[in-house]
Amino acid sequence: MIEDVRSAVHEMSAKLYGGRRYDLVGxxxxxxxxxxxxxxxxxxxxxxxxxxVRYGPTTTEDLHEAMHWVALDATRSMAMRWELGQRDRWPEDRDTRIGWNAKQVALLRLLDDQWAEEYRADIPVRCPGVRLEDVDAHPLAAWVAIKTADESFLARQWRTLRDKLREPY
Known part of the structure; x- marks a missing residue:
């Protein structure tokens, strides 16, 4: 059965990482x-x-339930890393939980719509003060595609960085 679990984990990682297979869990x-x-x-x-200090184990005989645990853990890590990379795009006082919850819902949706909806419905309980309408409205990837397609934007970013590096201390 461990090979079934490993296979399911690799299948999940392929969906999350564009075909690449990783152990999302040890x-x-x-x-x-x-x-x-x-x-x-x-x-x-x-x-x-x-x-x-050992926590658990949590046990199940249901592979789908175990994969749900893996999905929650893996997408949480991915969403938090993604949000950290986006922080400079928002005002300093913006609640960072909005972005990572929005991204985690989107990642879970790649795997299982029910998991995504269950996670989304629980956000107000897990993150008091975070409104679902803010999570739902949070832009995820569209700006990346627009910026990447705009070569002049990339050139300006490079020149700005180059000029900063040339400035005396």
């Missing part, structure tokens, strides 16, 4: 708040260890 004990999965007697165990 398959042996790891520290550093990195989850891993073990299978014993047909039961899938999801465990996490942080600074030597």
């Amino acid at each position: 398959f042996s004990i790891r520290d550093g708040s990195y989850p891993w999965i073990e299978v014993h007697d047909g039961v899938i165990h999801w465990t996490l260890m942080e600074r030597g």
Whole structure:
């Protein structure tokens, strides 16, 4: 059964990473708040260890449920990294949780619409003060395509960076 789990994880990563296959979860004990999965007697165990303290395991016999756990963890990491890269696009006082929740919903939607809707519905509970209408309205990728297509924009960005590097301290 562990090979079924590994195969499902690789299939999920291919959807998230444009065909590339990664282990989105470990398959042996790891520290550093990195989850891993073990299978014993047909039961899938999801465990996490942080600074030597073991959390879990959470168990299931349902592969789909275990993949839901993997999806939530993997898309959370991806969404938070994405949001960090977008911070300079918004006012300093903007709630950063809006962007990463919007991105996580979009990533989950790539995997399973029901997972995305369940996650979205729970945002006000998990993140008090974050409004669903703000999450739904948050732009995700359109500006990237526009900027990337605009070579003059890229050239201006390069010149600005080059000029900053030439400035005396």
